[in-house]
Amino acid sequence: MTRQMRWVSLLSLAAAVAVGAVGCLGQDQDDNSDTTTQVGALLGDTLPGTNGTTFAAAKANFVATESAADGLGPIFNQNACASCHQNGATGGAGQNIEQRYGTILNGTFNSLASTGGSLRQLFGIGGFNVGGLNCNSGVDNNPAAGATLFAGRLTTPLFGLGLVDSLPDSSFSTLASREPAAIRGTPRIVPIALPNPLDSSQVTGGTRVGRFGWKANVPSLAQFSADAYLNEMGITTTSCIHGTVNTAFATENRANRAPTNAIINGCPDDAVPGVDDDLGAETNSCAGGLTELEDDVANFTFFMAHLAPPPQVAITAGSSQDRGRTLFNSSTLMCSGCHRSDADIFVSTSAGGIQAGIAFQPFSDFLVHDMGTAADQIGLNDGDSVASTRLMRTAPLWGLRSRNLKFHDGRTSDIATAVRDHNGGSLGQGTAAAAAFGALSSSQQSDLVNYLNTL
Numbered sequence: 001m002t003r004q005m006r007w008v009s010l011l012s013l014a015a016a017v018a019v020g021a022v023g024c025l026g027q028d029q030d031d032n033s034d035t036t037t038q039v040g041a042l043l044g045d046t047l048p049g050t051n052g053t054t055f056a057a058a059k060a061n062f063v064a065t066e067s068a069a070d071g072l073g074p075i076f077n078q079n080a081c082a083s084c085h086q087n088g089a090t091g092g093a094g095q096n097i098e099q100r101y102g103t104i105l106n107g108t109f110n111s112l113a114s115t116g117g118s119l120r121q122l123f124g125i126g127g128f129n130v131g132g133l134n135c136n137s138g139v140d141n142n143p144a145a146g147a148t149l150f151a152g153r154l155t156t157p158l159f160g161l162g163l164v165d166s167l168p169d170s171s172f173s174t175l176a177s178r179e180p181a182a183i184r185g186t187p188r189i190v191p192i193a194l195p196n197p198l199d200s201s202q203v204t205g206g207t208r209v210g211r212f213g214w215k216a217n218v219p220s221l222a223q224f225s226a227d228a229y230l231n232e233m234g235i236t237t238t239s240c241i242h243g244t245v246n247t248a249f250a251t252e253n254r255a256n257r258a259p260t261n262a263i264i265n266g267c268p269d270d271a272v273p274g275v276d277d278d279l280g281a282e283t284n285s286c287a288g289g290l291t292e293l294e295d296d297v298a299n300f301t302f303f304m305a306h307l308a309p310p311p312q313v314a315i316t317a318g319s320s321q322d323r324g325r326t327l328f329n330s331s332t333l334m335c336s337g338c339h340r341s342d343a344d345i346f347v348s349t350s351a352g353g354i355q356a357g358i359a360f361q362p363f364s365d366f367l368v369h370d371m372g373t374a375a376d377q378i379g380l381n382d383g384d385s386v387a388s389t390r391l392m393r394t395a396p397l398w399g400l401r402s403r404n405l406k407f408h409d410g411r412t413s414d415i416a417t418a419v420r421d422h423n424g425g426s427l428g429q430g431t432a433a434a435a436a437f438g439a440l441s442s443s444q445q446s447d448l449v450n451y452l453n454t455l
């Protein structure tokens with residue numbers, strides 16, 4: 001993206017988003033909550049037992065466009081969750097590809113945080129006047145001085161993720177233990193910055209198996225909500241967890257991560273100081289042991305948690321898709337070794353407010369694998385080993401046909417290309433699968449792709 005494009009006016013951005021949002025709603029008015037089977041349901045449907053009124057309000061919040069007066073910025077990537085998450089239905093994948101960068105310093109990963117890494121924010125709210133001060137939000141440099149690693153990250157779909165969120169950590173270690181050593185994944189254990197109050201096993205500062213994002217580095221939908229609100233939209237929040245104020249997502253990003261306000265002349269973080277949701281009356285006091293996620297964060301979490309899995313297409317015995325399914329599960333290709341749907345594991349529990357007992361087939365283990373040179377080479381924290389920068393989460397394949405682009409950087413719309421690109425060289429755990437796919441006849445390759453288009 002060019003510098004000029006980054007300065008696109010907020011008005012035109014908002015107008016484009018408004019048009020997009022209307023389109024999404026038009027495709028997605030069905031709120032069918034009576035189905036327990038994935039086949040035949042519509043993309044964007046809710047899980048059984050979902051309160052339709054609460055869901056509609058939560059969805060409206062996910063679609064809502066925010067402005068500087070709502071706390072948007074000072075730097076941000078988009079002004080609504082649904083601006084990015086919209087393929088097929090609200091909550092879907094998207095064409096928006098985020099920019100990450102970093103470098104290797106003294107043999108380990110460095111995110112260049114002082115210049116705004118590793119996640120860039122592409123837009124700023126621009127110039128504003130507060131109390132007689134002329135202020136400017138700035139934008140992150142492009143490219144950052146010193147960056148040697150650059151990666152795009154495609155917007156992922158959110159359907160069915162509440163079911164994944166409800167799984168206990170033990171599910172993931174069981175999956176790992178079932179995988180052949182050559183392709184075995186690892187559960188990524190990450191700190192809990194913001195617990196979901198509806199799951200008593202989560203506590204601030206505890207750990208949980210990370211399962212969300214391309215690198216499985218986020219442990220829950222609640223935490224992802226607050227994280228995305230801050231890092232994609234520049235809206236800070238605080239929540240109350242058992243009477244304690246949680247400020248993990250209460251500090252604004254500033255352009256190039258300037259250490260103090262000094263670089264913007266003592267200006268406040270926002271065009272309208274005091275409007276970010278961390279200053280809401282409700283969360284100013286956590287007295288009385290209050291446990292409550294900030295309103296918008298609670299809404300985003302509820303919306304995502306209650307989206308049903310993408311519907312599958314029924315497969316006729318003896319069809320091309322049926323032959324493709326056999327290939328997918330074969331020991332030659334080993335696709336299902338990582339892209340898993342173990343029936344005893346993928347059943348929801350009641351954690352996080354989800355109805356227990358809902359079976360689902362994500363076609364992922366939510367574990368991270370060494371993908372060699374196919375990985376994005378971006379670490380999570382400064383000091384991470386080079387080996388850890390090669391870890392990627394097995395991409396869930398449910399709903400693949402509703403995604404316009406594939407692979408972590410959205411490099412292709414072609415499913416076969418995404419499979420070939422599992423080739424990560426000698427270190428890559430996906431290299432053998434890519435080679436086995438390449439060795440298939442072209443009609444077998446079509447069978448496999450036809451099967452993937454039913455998931």
Ligand code: HEC
Nearest residue numbers: 077078081084153154155156212213214224228229232300
């Ligand atoms: C600028 C575009 C953009 C906006 C706005 C955005 N997202 Fe995302 N979202 C992404 C991208 C890109 C990813 C993949 C990120 C990664 O793994 O690095 C993602 C991933 C996610 C995931 C993880 C899904 C998975 O596959 O595990 C969740 C949950 C999520 N977003 C929720 C939200 C919520 C809630 C909002 C609004 C507060 C939001 N997003 C706003 C682009 C966006």
Ligand code: HEC
Nearest residue numbers: 183333334335338392393394395406407408418429430433
């Ligand atoms: C070692 C584990 C592993 C094996 C084996 C494996 N995959 Fe994957 N797959 C992954 C990972 C990890 C990703 C994410 C790669 C990325 O984007 O960086 C992925 C991504 C994909 C994608 C792109 C999905 C998206 O959302 O963009 C498709 C399609 C896919 N795999 C199909 C297959 C098929 C078909 C096979 C068998 C020929 C296979 N995979 C074997 C781990 C594996």
